[in-house]
Amino acid sequence: MISEDEVARVAHLARLSLSAEETKKLAAQLSSVLGAFEHVSKVKTDGVEPLVTPTDIKPFWREDKAENWESAETAMKNAPEAVGNLFKVPPVVG
Amino acid sequence: MNVLTSSLRQLSDAIRKKDLSSVEVTERFMGQIEKWNPKINAYITLNEKALDQAKAVDARLAKGENVGPLAGVPVAIKDMLCTKGLRTTAASKILHNFVPPYSATVVERLEGAGAINLGKTNLDEFAMGSSTETSAFGLSRNPWNIDYVPGGSSGGSAAAVAGGMAAAAIGTDTGGSIRQPAGFCSLVGVKPTYGRVSRYGIVAFASSLDQAGPMTRTVEDSALIMESICGRDPRDSTTSAEAVPAWSKQINKSLKGIKVGLPKEYFSSQLGTDTRAAVERAIEAVKRAGAETVEISLPLTEMAVPIYYLVCTSEASSNLARYDGVRFGHRADFSKKPAEDLAEFYCRTRGEGFGTEVKRRIILGTYALSSGYYDAYYKKAGQVRRLLRQQFLDAFKQCQLLMSPVTTSPAFKIGDRISDPLAMYLNDIYTTSANLVGIPGMSVPAGFSKDGLPIGVQLLASHFQEQHLFNAGSVIEETLALKELPHVLQ
Numbered sequence: 209m210i211s212e213d214e215v216a217r218v219a220h221l222a223r224l225s226l227s228a229e230e231t232k233k234l235a236a237q238l239s240s241v242l243g244a245f246e247h248v249s250k251v252k253t254d255g256v257e258p259l260v261t262p263t264d265i266k267p268f269w270r271e272d273k274a275e276n277w278e279s280a281e282t283a284m285k286n287a288p289e290a291v292g293n294l295f296k297v298p299p300v301v302g
Numbered sequence: 303m304n305v306l307t308s309s310l311r312q313l314s315d316a317i318r319k320k321d322l323s324s325v326e327v328t329e330r331f332m333g334q335i336e337k338w339n340p341k342i343n344a345y346i347t348l349n350e351k352a353l354d355q356a357k358a359v360d361a362r363l364a365k366g367e368n369v370g371p372l373a374g375v376p377v378a379i380k381d382m383l384c385t386k387g388l389r390t391t392a393a394s395k396i397l398h399n400f401v402p403p404y405s406a407t408v409v410e411r412l413e414g415a416g417a418i419n420l421g422k423t424n425l426d427e428f429a430m431g432s433s434t435e436t437s438a439f440g441l442s443r444n445p446w447n448i449d450y451v452p453g454g455s456s457g458g459s460a461a462a463v464a465g466g467m468a469a470a471a472i473g474t475d476t477g478g479s480i481r482q483p484a485g486f487c488s489l490v491g492v493k494p495t496y497g498r499v500s501r502y503g504i505v506a507f508a509s510s511l512d513q514a515g516p517m518t519r520t521v522e523d524s525a526l527i528m529e530s531i532c533g534r535d536p537r538d539s540t541t542s543a544e545a546v547p548a549w550s551k552q553i554n555k556s557l558k559g560i561k562v563g564l565p566k567e568y569f570s571s572q573l574g575t576d577t578r579a580a581v582e583r584a585i586e587a588v589k590r591a592g593a594e595t596v597e598i599s600l601p602l603t604e605m606a607v608p609i610y611y612l613v614c615t616s617e618a619s620s621n622l623a624r625y626d627g628v629r630f631g632h633r634a635d636f637s638k639k640p641a642e643d644l645a646e647f648y649c650r651t652r653g654e655g656f657g658t659e660v661k662r663r664i665i666l667g668t669y670a671l672s673s674g675y676y677d678a679y680y681k682k683a684g685q686v687r688r689l690l691r692q693q694f695l696d697a698f699k700q701c702q703l704l705m706s707p708v709t710t711s712p713a714f715k716i717g718d719r720i721s722d723p724l725a726m727y728l729n730d731i732y733t734t735s736a737n738l739v740g741i742p743g744m745s746v747p748a749g750f751s752k753d754g755l756p757i758g759v760q761l762l763a764s765h766f767q768e769q770h771l772f773n774a775g776s777v778i779e780e781t782l783a784l785k786e787l788p789h790v791l792q
Contacts, residue, residue: 215665222619222668223626223645224661225653237723238666244724245608249678251686258684259691260510262740263496263765267539282403286630295628298636300644 209239305330306466307791310375310523313469314416317374320363324356324374327469328418331376335420335467338790343442344452344462346381347389348421355418370416371526377412378468380459381422382429383514384503385409388419392505393437394427396625396632396655406503407535408472408514415530420468424458427657428622429479429507431455432729435720436659443716444487445788446756450713453483459517460487466791470518470527474504476511477610478708478733481745484517485708485758488747488784490775491517492524495766496740497542500535508617509540511610511737521746521775525550528768544766554773555780558592562774563701567603568732574711580749580757581707587781588705588774598697598704602690603735609690610734611727612670612683619667622660627651662723691739698764703774705761706732708745712755736762744771746778750786 212235219226226234280293289296303316305327316322332352339345349355359374384390384402386409391397405413413419426436434442434457444452445465452461456473460483463471473480475493484491492515499514506512516527532546564585569578585595626648627633634650641647656664670679697704709729719726736743741762748759759778763770 210669214669218665218669218672220645220649221672222664223623223648223652224656224664225646225649226661230658230661234662234665237662238669241611241666241724241727245612248605248608248612248682248686251602251605251682251689253682253685253689256685256688258681259688260684261496261540262510262687262691262738263542265497265540265542268543269539270536278403285403286400288627288631288633297628297647298640300641300647 210235210242306334307787308469309520310372310470310518311520311526313375314371314373318363324359324418325353327374328352328356328376328420331420331468334465338465338467341443341448342445342461342465342790343440344423344458344465344467345378345421346391346393346424346439346458349388349419352376352418352420359416359418370414372412372415372417372530374416374418375469376418376420378420378423378459378462378471379409380425380456380471380473382425382474382505383409383472385419385422388422390422390505391439392428393425393439394656394660395438396652398438398632400631402503404503407500407537408531409503411531412472423462423471426455426457427660428505428618429455429474429476430618430659430663432478432482432726433720434458435716436657438657441716444713445790446487446754449715450755451486451716453486453713455479456517457483460484460489463487463489463517463519464788470516470523472514473517474512474514475737476508476614477737478730480515480517481708481733481743481758481760484745486713486756488756489517489519490521490524490747491515491745492528492768492771493736493743494528494532494768495742497540498532500538500541502535502537506621508614509621510617511614521772521779522550522553524744525553525772542766547769549769549772552769553776555777556592557588557774557777560593560703560770561701562588562593562595563598563697563704564595565598565600565603565697565704565706567600568706572710573707576751577707577709577711577757581705581759583782584746584748584759584778585705587778590781591777593774596701598700600693600697602686602693605686606690606735606738607727607731609683609686610730610738611666612679613687613738615663615667616670616680617667619664619671622664625652625655631655687738690735694735694739694741702767702770703761703763705759708732708758708760712751712757732760741765742768742771744775746775747784748778748782749784
């Protein structure tokens with residue numbers, strides 16, 4: 209069971225603003241989802257290393273070589289606000 | 303030759319032989335898009351340069367140049383893949399205005415092989431969904447029956463190909479997002495082995511599960527596209543150095559000596575009658591081609607959906623942290639009410655930019671990773687994931703292929719499951735395991751329900767053994783010889 213307070217706490221960790229109604233709904237829905245997932249806890253996993261990458265892939269390094277890429281201007285084109293090649297954000301107090 | 307219903311192979315042959323020009327073919331698909339996209343909503347953004355690309359291919363052909371195996375054939379690209387200079391939204395408001403400065407490796411390779419990019423197809427927001435109903439750009443409809451979903455998350459790609467609005471499409475599959483919509487729309491869809499296809503330039507959802515792959519009219523078409531997009535990429539360190547076989551040239555329709563495992567947990571009582579009958583017809587087809595069937599048990603099957611949702615939401619909560627309103631994408635309006643602190647700046651931007659399902663998954667993933675819950679959820683899921691992979695590896699000691707349904711029933715009606723997240727998640731019961739354990743999977747058309755909705759059958763093979771999928775898939779395709787067309791093509 210996840211309470212509304214818990215959803216609000218996690219939402220802040222995730223930097224996500226939620227309306228009161230969204231918080232209420234999510235608490236109910238996530239409680240039901242996690243309730244249905246409860247049986248996972250019954251699987252015996254003592255000493256089992258968690259699996260992260262599913263194939264036996266050997267990660268490799270690229271050669272450390274400079275390459276030409278798009279210009280800084282192109283890279284900045286999607287900025288919501290920019291000054292020259294700097295991202296601009298509104299003033300924040302904290 | 304009906305361009306709209308031809309295979310990619312037929313079209314590229316015709317273009318290469320100059321029976322048809324790439325421009326003619328592209329214009330034909332554009333005409334169908336103009337006619338049907340307003341109703342089906344398969345595309346979010348059309349590529350205005352498609353005809354220029356087609357002209358360039360025709361010009362190169364006229365000069366006798368080798369234009370590549372996908373010569374001049376128009377394809378659709380799921381809007382999860384970055385396309386240089388062409389808006390890429392992931393069907394999210396938070397990326398509604400994002401124009402990538404570079405293309406995904408998959409897109410570069412397709413274009414390098416001669417394909418024409420018709421445009422970007424609709425999907426569930428950030429590929430999170432099984433129906434394409436969570437798109438911020440409106441839902442897509444199933445060309446076989448427009449009251450039904452085309453599946454998801456690659457529903458726009460499926461609807462585009464099924465509706466004659468592209469010769470083939472690229473989808474991405476994190477838990478079934480290629481195979482399920484392919485099944486719902488009577489197409490072939492392949493999720494490659496994890497590491498076959500570069501994830502560079504693909505909007506990240508769950509990095510240990512995501513793979514891009516083809517959605518096509520024929521098995522051979524899927525093999526052709528795979529040959530073009532697979533292989534190591536210096537820009538994705540999880541791509542494999544494994545050689546990319548010429549799958550399309552090696553398709554072997556004799557299945558003598560092949561053992562096909564039927565996982566008994568996949569044929570439970572919840573399987574619909576029509577789906578069961580269609581899968582049984584496909585099983586008969588592979589048997590007639592010489593394959594032997596064996597019953598297999600995968601006892602952890604019931605854990606696949608829970609561990610999938612714990613893993614994918616955890617990875618998503620981390621991957622989606624990049625949408626902060628600073629460098630690209632949507633930013634909330636702070637001109638009237640300034641943010642009091644940096645947290646509020648992020649919270650408001652993200653609260654406005656993400657839709658309901660994405661928020662739900664970010665919260666679930668953040669919860670599963672948070673202090674005090676990590677061991678019980680994320681770590682536990684990873685441990686069970688390893689046990690699940692071992693069960694599959696053991697199964698593949700007894701057989702080369704597994705066959706199962708793609709879903710318990712055909713496409714569902716628009717609106718039927720969208721308000722019940724758990725019902726929507728359980729839809730993924732047969733598809734999520736392939737992503738969790740990294741093996742390749744294919745959905746092949748197997749027939750229709752009494753209501754005329756397509757039904758797919760799923761084939762699974764061991765890591766890097768895609769050839770088995772193409773062989774058995776071709777047998778099913780040839781034996782069942784489905785000729786029906788959706789009404790939008792009649």
